[in-house]
Amino acid sequence: MKTHxxxxxxxxxxxxNLHGQVVFKVDALVSNREPIDGIEPSSLLVMTEQNARVLMALLKTQIAEFDSKKPKSRHGRHG
Structure with missing residues (x-):
């Protein structure tokens, strides 16, 4: 596995998209990352706090869009 x-x-x-995936268009710097011996090789996704907040807002919007396309339950909450 290549790591980045x-x-x-x-x-x-x-x-x-039609496959139930969220697709992000981003500007990013991608560099190869050598795995460290004895540690499972993983790629790292790195962002500033500001970009993390943007990601959270975008995710909330996309999840709401998924939810709006699902059929509504006919069972109300009991309470």
């Missing part, structure tokens, strides 16, 4: 460090520079857009 992916540094998000800017989130440009987000959308849901």
């Amino acid at each position: 460090q992916i540094e998000i520079q800017k989130f440009k857009a987000a959308a849901n």
